[in-house]
Amino acid sequence: MAAQDDVFKKLVSHCKEYGFVFPASEIYDGPGAVYDYGPYGAQLRNHIKEYWWKAMVQMHENIVGIDAAIFMHPTTWKASGHVDAFNDPLIDNKDSKKRYRADVLIEDYISKLEEKINKEAEKGRKKFGEAFDEAKFRKTHPQASKWNTEAIQVNDRLQAAMREKDMAALKQIIEDCAIADPESGSRNWTEVRQFNLMFSTQLGNIAGEEGKLYLRPETAQGIFVNFLNVQKTTRQKLPFGIAQIGKAFRNEIVARQFIFRMREFEQMEMQFFVKPGEEMKWYHYWKAMRLSWHQAIGTPAEKLRFHDHENLAHYANAAVDIQFDFPFGFKEIEGIHSRTDFDLSQHQKYSGKKMQYFDPEANESYVPYVVETSIGLDRMFLAVMSQAFQEDLVPDADGKETSRLVLRLHPALAPVKCAVLPLVKNDERLTQKAEDIFNQLKFSFNCQYDEKDAIGRRYRRQDAIGTPYCVTIDHETLENDTVTIRDRDSLKQDRVPVHEVAAIISSRIDINQVLRLLDRP
Numbered sequence: 001m002a003a004q005d006d007v008f009k010k011l012v013s014h015c016k017e018y019g020f021v022f023p024a025s026e027i028y029d030g031p032g033a034v035y036d037y038g039p040y041g042a043q044l045r046n047h048i049k050e051y052w053w054k055a056m057v058q059m060h061e062n063i064v065g066i067d068a069a070i071f072m073h074p075t076t077w078k079a080s081g082h083v084d085a086f087n088d089p090l091i092d093n094k095d096s097k098k099r100y101r102a103d104v105l106i107e108d109y110i111s112k113l114e115e116k117i118n119k120e121a122e123k124g125r126k127k128f129g130e131a132f133d134e135a136k137f138r139k140t141h142p143q144a145s146k147w148n149t150e151a152i153q154v155n156d157r158l159q160a161a162m163r164e165k166d167m168a169a170l171k172q173i174i175e176d177c178a179i180a181d182p183e184s185g186s187r188n189w190t191e192v193r194q195f196n197l198m199f200s201t202q203l204g205n206i207a208g209e210e211g212k213l214y215l216r217p218e219t220a221q222g223i224f225v226n227f228l229n230v231q232k233t234t235r236q237k238l239p240f241g242i243a244q245i246g247k248a249f250r251n252e253i254v255a256r257q258f259i260f261r262m263r264e265f266e267q268m269e270m271q272f273f274v275k276p277g278e279e280m281k282w283y284h285y286w287k288a289m290r291l292s293w294h295q296a297i298g299t300p301a302e303k304l305r306f307h308d309h310e311n312l313a314h315y316a317n318a319a320v321d322i323q324f325d326f327p328f329g330f331k332e333i334e335g336i337h338s339r340t341d342f343d344l345s346q347h348q349k350y351s352g353k354k355m356q357y358f359d360p361e362a363n364e365s366y367v368p369y370v371v372e373t374s375i376g377l378d379r380m381f382l383a384v385m386s387q388a389f390q391e392d393l394v395p396d397a398d399g400k401e402t403s404r405l406v407l408r409l410h411p412a413l414a415p416v417k418c419a420v421l422p423l424v425k426n427d428e429r430l431t432q433k434a435e436d437i438f439n440q441l442k443f444s445f446n447c448q449y450d451e452k453d454a455i456g457r458r459y460r461r462q463d464a465i466g467t468p469y470c471v472t473i474d475h476e477t478l479e480n481d482t483v484t485i486r487d488r489d490s491l492k493q494d495r496v497p498v499h500e501v502a503a504i505i506s507s508r509i510d511i512n513q514v515l516r517l518l519d520r521p
């Protein structure tokens with residue numbers, strides 16, 4: 001675990017040092033859990049969005065995209081259930097004045113018990129090697145079996161309290177387990193209470209509750225309220241989907257793990273409207289489709305897994321997360337939910353407007369069912385960065401092995417596609433030629449011109465931001481109009497005619513080759 005923590009810390013500082021992610025308003029010490037994306041981060045985000053949009057909208061003739069407003073009529077959130085039920089259990093420590101999520105304090109307590117068991121198990125494993133039987137050990141080892149039973153019992157109580165929204169029961173668990181404030185060690189707690197995660201603000205022209213507006217906590221509702229507008233204007237027939245990429249806001253009580261849990265983040269969501277009764281077919285279709293989307297861009301299968309929801313929301317009849325193996329373990333990156341007709345029916349009830357679809361084949365009207373796919377752009381960004389970030393050994397100019405930090409980003413996602421480098425900067429013929437080449441290539445993709453420092457250092461700089469190709473202009477270029485293209489991963493340098501460079505690189509960075517992997521009947 002310590003090694004993984006270390007990798008994660010290195011990744012976070014790499015993101016800052018190389019212009020991917022900065023803490024927001026850093027000079028004022030930031031509002032916390034809000035981040036700004038730097039020049040390379042912004043490019044990488046755009047490329048992830050492009051990949052998602054093309055795979056969902058462009059590749060499906062029955063999916064269309066919209067861009068709804070962040071502010072919605074406040075009744076939207078009453079209808080969707082967010083005003084009443086989008087809560088986390090909050091507890092304050094009276095001495096330290098720090099705020100915590102009661103369920104997270106209890107989860108951390110359970111994790112500590114698990115850690116203690118694992119430590120003991122490790123000793124056993126060392127002693128008995130292959131013959132070590134962990135299940136038996138958990139039952140028979142005097143200390144471990146006590147911790148194991150306690151972990152199971154506390155978890156059962158936690159699940160029940162969360163299911164019943166029983167705040168007093170959560171407080172009782174914290175007291176029974178003598179859980180202390182992780183920062184101050186104090187056990188002087190307030191009662192546990194529900195905390196709504198929506199940010200609210202006020203309309204300019206109406207005072208009081210009437211003018212209260214929320215920053216949307218998910219983009220999906222902008223799709224639901226526009227369901228008929230979109231269906232009618234695009235003449236779509238069921239099944240069809242509406243996709244959207246946009247900001248969402250949640251006033252997370254505990255926001256940790258860098259851009260994994262933020263207060264302002266971006267979602268890429270698609271609601272697929274289907275005939276009631278057909279939702280499970282489409283649920284399985286989208287489960288498979290979304291998993292392939294992750295794999296096609298190079299995420300290894302063993303880094304992804306499905307995790308079925310234990311407690312289904314009352315309106316869902318199936319729900320699964322796609323989890324990614326982040327440096328801090330397997331965690332949700334995307335959710336696929338079969339939401340029945342809950343949202344559209346609720347909007348129909350609260351607005352008094354019909355949210356029905358007329359099915360010309362069945363000659364009847366009904367409220368469609370919905371299967372949604374919802375992925376956090378920032379979590380996808382973190383997943384992409386964490387698997388790309390590597391340290392390896394490469395030969396330096398004298399052939400000696402030296403270590404380098406490299407981002408092995410898929411070329412289609414890399415922020416900069418190509419660096420144009422004159423071999424030396426003090427030969428004007430080389431720098432002039434390099435500038436000419438840069439001025440040609442800039443029409444095709446994002447390039448960078450760099451002449452400062454020795455060529456090896458310039459390669460290292462490009463490796464660190466994930467640039468897949470470096471075009472080097474040397475003396476031979478002046479003789480026969482050829483350059484070398486260096487491949488970031490294989491380090492191979494191929495000599496090619498200048499006039500072919502744009503086409504060669506364009507074909508390698510083309511997102512189409514990834515999309516083709518998804519194109520199956």
Ligand code: ATP
Binds near residue numbers: 218260335378
């Ligand atoms: P979690 O259980 O981790 O809080 P969630 O189940 O509440 O997530 P959903 O409401 O299903 O998340 O939102 C869909 C997606 O939006 C998630 O899979 C995740 O990628 C992203 N997401 C949700 N909350 C955040 C957040 N605070 N910061 C960044 N991304 C988020």
